[in-house]
Amino acid sequence: MNTYTPLNELVISEKNVRVVSASKEADKELIASIASQGILQNLVVIPSAKGKKEVVAGGRRLASLHYLASKGEIDQDCPVPCLEKSEDADLTEISLAENIHAAMHPADQFVAYSRLVEEGLSVEDIASRFGVAKTLVAKRLVLGKAAPKLLDRYRRDIFSLECLMAFTVCDDHKRQLACYKELSQGSLWPHSIKSWLLGEAYVLSKGIGKFVGKAVYLKAGGALSSDLFEDETYFSDSALVEELAKQRLQREAGKLRKNDCWSWIEINDDSNKFETDSVRLQPVLMGVPKKLDDQITALEQETAELHDKCCEADWPEDLDTQYDALVEKQEALERERDNQYLTFSDEQKAYSGCIVGFDRDGKLTLTQGVARKKDIPQPNSKNNDGKGDSGDGQELAQETQGTTISQALRTDLGRYRQQAVKAALLADPAAATDILHYSLCQQILSGAYRRLGDLMDASFNRVSSESSREETDSPTASNALQAAESKLDTQWLAIEDDGERFTAFRALPQKMKDKLVTYCVAQSLQIGVRAANTTQDTLVDMLSVDFTCYWQPTKDNYLSRLSKPLLLATFSPLRHKDWAAMHGDMKKSAVVESMHEWFTSTPKSDNDNAVTWMPPEF
Structure with missing residues (x-):
């Protein structure tokens, strides 16, 4: 019913959902509008037990009218247009609908939505009446159920909406307030709030949580926590999650023990982590049919010959297309061969093992061919004729015993020898490349700069990418580097004799040497911000780094x-x-x-x- 009510008979109702004013600027605009044009929209009122009318919608307009009356610009009892409602009307809904389009403070909306549910409306009803998504209503309801003291602090801009969202991962008001009390002195950030409230909880969507699985965890009696705003679920009982993961890993390890002949099988919560004294063996080709092997060999020869022709003719389009087709055919046959016949030999299994674990995506991983350096058989030292030391060597040692030369002469002889080897190396580019690559890989992968047995005067070191905050700047890049390192053949590093170690490195397949070198060069790169170093910028541009x-x-x-x-x-x-x-x-x-x-x-x-x-x- 539309009526006119004297201003001095109107009071704000407790059922008005607005607690915080839109803003001082918005209030000034509203006061100016009422002063010049009057009230353009009725106030919604209900009868009051004290004989007055309570305003359930239009609180800002009422405050503006009182302000104008205090300034003498309107009468204290001036008539105000009102729409009168009965006390049993949907007052919260009316107030919310009135205010939601007037830059209402979010906290007031959250509480209002919660009141509507208390009054019997469903999430679907609220979403339909206000034209918003059900997911938005659900999120506002969760926020509206936060501890009232936290909502009040959010209204006063003491912390952000993201912080309020973080508090909702736990619905215990006492725990929420205890968390606020402890963190409000300096570390009140969304991630720190979640960490405090969730403790050591594991997330369901990745890592150990995904590996265990929700169904298994709940069946074992585990409790869940949720973060509606991150669409994330947490396993609250971290000890139970770890035990369930261990049980599954042990089952998988048991299956391997029945079917494989590894020297040992262990479980690990991260299969990319190896012991510091271990290396990764590479599988070998076994039982490759002669026909398939001959096909690949013939293609390798044909590809090499065509490559030379292309180089001589400056890569014409027809030869380039033919070369690409040959390479693709060769690689397809090599993949077929490797998928069927690349495996670990019984000799390798006799001294190496397998680690059963899971990756960051929660997938089971089997890291095979991991050998401890102390278990790797060392090659027998032999002289050039393939036999052990002869008596001639002993006689020579006896003949020279007691004879010496000056240190200066010894040094000069070494210089003469060095100069001659330098000249001879000019005719063997492949050996020179291997020396460079061997020195690089040995130093980077050994984790220390070896002087003993070095072939050249060079020092290579891993370059750290840790930021000043000791955080991993890019998990994606770190994961890629870890995955690449896990696929490297580092067995040659375990050979104690310097000469045999170098020989073993040179005997590696060229593709593996390329992978080793690429990885080690990547780990030793020094790159700064753009414009600090022209060479670095040129490399970045050449690589087209995304x-x-x-x-x-x-x-x-x-x-x-x-x-x-x-x-x-x-x-x-x-x-x-x-x-x-x-x-x-x-x-x-x-x-x-x-x-x-x-x-x-x-x-x-x-x-x-x-x-x-x-x-x-x-």
Whole structure:
């Protein structure tokens, strides 16, 4: 029923869902509008036991009217247009509908949605009435159930919405408040809140959680926690998860013991981690049919001859196409051969073992052919005729015993020998390449710079990529390097004799030597920011590195480390035209959260700025 009620008979109702005003600027605009044009929309009221009318929708308009009356611009009892409702009407819904389009504080919306559920509405009903997705309603309901003290602090901008979201992984108000009390002194971040509330919980979607599986965990009596905003589920009982993972690994290891003849089989929670005194053996070809072997050999010869022709003719298009087809045919036959006949020999299995584990995606992994250096058979030392030491060697030692030359002469003889070997090496590029590669690989893979037995004066070292915050800058890149290292043949490193070690390295297949060298060069690269070193920039451009595959700006690794003016200046051209104006008066943390959400949300396409943007330093 439409009525006019004197202003001094109107009071705000406790059922009005708005607690926080939209903003001071919005209130000023509303006061100016009412002063010039009057009330354009009725206030919604209900009868009050005290004889007044309670305003359940229109609280901002009522406050504006009281302000104008205090300034003498309108009468204290001026008539106000009202729509009167009965006390049993859907007052929360009316108030929410009235306010939701007026920049209502999110916390007030969360609480209002919770009230609607308490009044009997379902999630589907609320979504239908307000034209929003059910998932959005569900998320707002979860936020509305957070501890009231936390909601109040969020209203006062003490912490961000992301922090409030993090608190909802636990629905125990006492635990939420205890977490806030402990972390509010300096480490109140979403990830630290989750870590505190979840403890040592494991996530379901990857690693050990996915390896164990939800069904097995629940059957064993495990409890779950959830993060609706990350669409993530957590296994709360970490000890139970670890025990279930161990049981499954032991079952898989038992199957291997029945069917394989490895010297040992162990379980590990990360099959990419090897003991420091172990190396990875490479399987060998066994039982390859002569016909298949002859086909591959013939193709290798044909490919090599065609390669020479292409080089002489400067790679004409017809020969280039023919060469590519030959290479593809050869590689297809090699894959067929390797898939069927590449395996570990009984001799290798006699001194090596297998590690049963799982990867970061929760998939079972079998790392075969892992040998401890102490278990690897050492080759027998032989002289040139293939026999052991003869009596002639002993006689020669006896003849020279007691005779010496000066150290200066000894040094000079070594220099003469060195000069001669240098000259001779000029005619053997393959040996020179192997010397360089051997020195590089030995130093990088051994983890120490060996002087004893070195062939050349060179020092190679792994170059660390750890950031100043001791974080792994790119898990994707780190995973790729770990996977590459696990596939390297490093058995030759375990040979104690320097000469035999070099001989074993030279005997490796060329493809394996290429992999070893590529990995070691990659680990020794020194790359800085763009424009600091022209050679480095040239290499990056030649490689056409797609940095978006390995790194993304987040609030921890980049955004929070920029000043607010720099944030606004950097990202204004990428965001919508009003973004900078909207965030100009906000705290830096709000600007950081806005950009973090933009970078981590689902992109519209592969060409979305949120996907392709990189700092100019890249």
